[in-house]
Amino acid sequence: TQLLEQSPQFLSIQEGENLTVYCNSSSVFSSLQWYRQEPGEGPVLLVTVVTGGEVKKLKRLTFQFGDARKDSSLHITAAQPGDTGLYLCAGAPVTSYGKLTFGQGTILTVHP
Amino acid sequence: GAVVSQHPSRVICKSGTSVKIECRSLDFQATTMFWYRQFPKQSLMLMATSNEGSKATYEQGVEKDKFLINHASLTLSTLTVTSAHPEDSSFYICSARDDRKTNYGYTFGSGTRLTVV
Numbered sequence: 001t002q003l004l005e006q007s008p009q010f011l012s013i014q015e016g017e018n019l020t021v022y023c024n025s026s027s028v029f030s031s032l033q034w035y036r037q038e039p040g041e042g043p044v045l046l047v048t049v050v051t052g053g054e055v056k057k058l059k060r061l062t063f064q065f066g067d068a069r070k071d072s073s074l075h076i077t078a079a080q081p082g083d084t085g086l087y088l089c090a091g092a093p094v095t096s097y098g099k100l101t102f103g104q105g106t107i108l109t110v111h112p
Numbered sequence: 113g114a115v116v117s118q119h120p121s122r123v124i125c126k127s128g129t130s131v132k133i134e135c136r137s138l139d140f141q142a143t144t145m146f147w148y149r150q151f152p153k154q155s156l157m158l159m160a161t162s163n164e165g166s167k168a169t170y171e172q173g174v175e176k177d178k179f180l181i182n183h184a185s186l187t188l189s190t191l192t193v194t195s196a197h198p199e200d201s202s203f204y205i206c207s208a209r210d211d212r213k214t215n216y217g218y219t220f221g222s223g224t225r226l227t228v229v
Contacts, residue, residue, distance in 0.1 A: 006155075031216040042118070042205050042220035043156070050216065088155060090218075098209060100146060100218055105155035 003027060006089050006103025014111050016078050021106045023089035024071045032072045032091040033100075034063055043088055046074075079110045114140050116208045118221025125196055125228055132192045133224045135206030140217075142208035145189040147181065150203040150223075162189040186211075196228040 005024045013019055023032065031050045035043035047056050049065035049072060056063045060083075062075040072091075076083055089103040115138040125131050135145055143164045148156040160181055161169040168181035178200075180192040189208075193200055204224045210217030 033216065033218065035220075040203075040223070040225065042116075042222045045219070048216045086153075090156075098144060099158065099161055100207065100209075101158055102148075102155045107153060 003093070003101050004089060004091060004103040006106060008106060009104055010107050012109045012111070013079055015080055017110075019076050019079055019108070021074045021087055021089075021108075022071070023073065023091075023103050025091070025093075026070065027093040027095070028069050029091035030069075030094050032065060032069075032089060034072070034074050035088040035090060037086040037088060037105075043090075076108075079108075081110045081112050084108055084110050114138075114208075114210055114217065114219040116206065116219045116221045118206050118224055120224060121222060122225045123227070125226070127197055127228055128195055130192055130194045131196055131226060132190055133204055133206070133226075135189045135191070135208065135221050137187045137208040137210075137219070140208070140210045140212070140219075141186040142189075143186060143211050144209045145183060146207040146209070146218075147179070147189075147191050148205045148207065150205060152203075156205060159191075164189075193226065196226070198228045201226055201228045 033048045034046045037043040047063045052069045053067045054065040060077045064073045087106045092100050117136045119134045145162040147159045159174045162181045162183040164183045170176045183189040206221045
């Protein structure tokens with residue numbers, strides 16, 4: 001059983017479209033992180049959400065943390081080809097002593 | 113910002129040999145570091161948690177004698193793949209958690225591409 005269920009796993013869209021990636025769990029998290037990873041490189045942190053109900057914006061990216069701190073979403077507005085990559089959510093459940101686990105990942109392809 | 117240096121970035125070795133991968137936190141102390149394995153187009157799979165001054169904690173299904181972890185200082189953890197075989201070929205990534213930010217201070221290395229021939 002996957003601790004963090006991330007969906008969709010694959011997303012292929014046209015430039016200018018909007019998209020949302022979801023990350024859900026039955027566990028409570030002290031924080032959730034979103035990363036973006038390019039092939040052959042390590043994940044790069046986009047944002048950390050800590051407070052239930054928190055919304056953070058990073059240019060065209062909007063991140064939301066659920067009120068109960070069990071789920072999160074990433075919304076991209078007007079996607080561009082440069083947004084193409086692997087997006088990962090990750091979190092450390094409050095019972096995990098800080099052990100960070102990842103969702104399955106979302107491979108996003110934005111076509112010009 | 114926090115930086116984690118992982119070395120080497122790529123390594124090719126022969127079957128039966130051992131390979132050591134280093135993970136170093138450059139500007140912060142990390143009592144805890146993590147080692148992940150990643151297959152193409154898949155997410156990161158946690159292999160083990162490395163604790164400075166004590167034994168590593170391995171995830172279920174990960175052979176501790178195969179993947180030796182040493183965390184000898186607050187800034188360095190090493191992963192040694194012993195008696196490597198082609199099925200050990202993968203992308204290995206480390207992460208260091210800043211001791212001052214225990215709930216969210218995770219920084220990742222750039223990964224090591226291991227190819228066993």
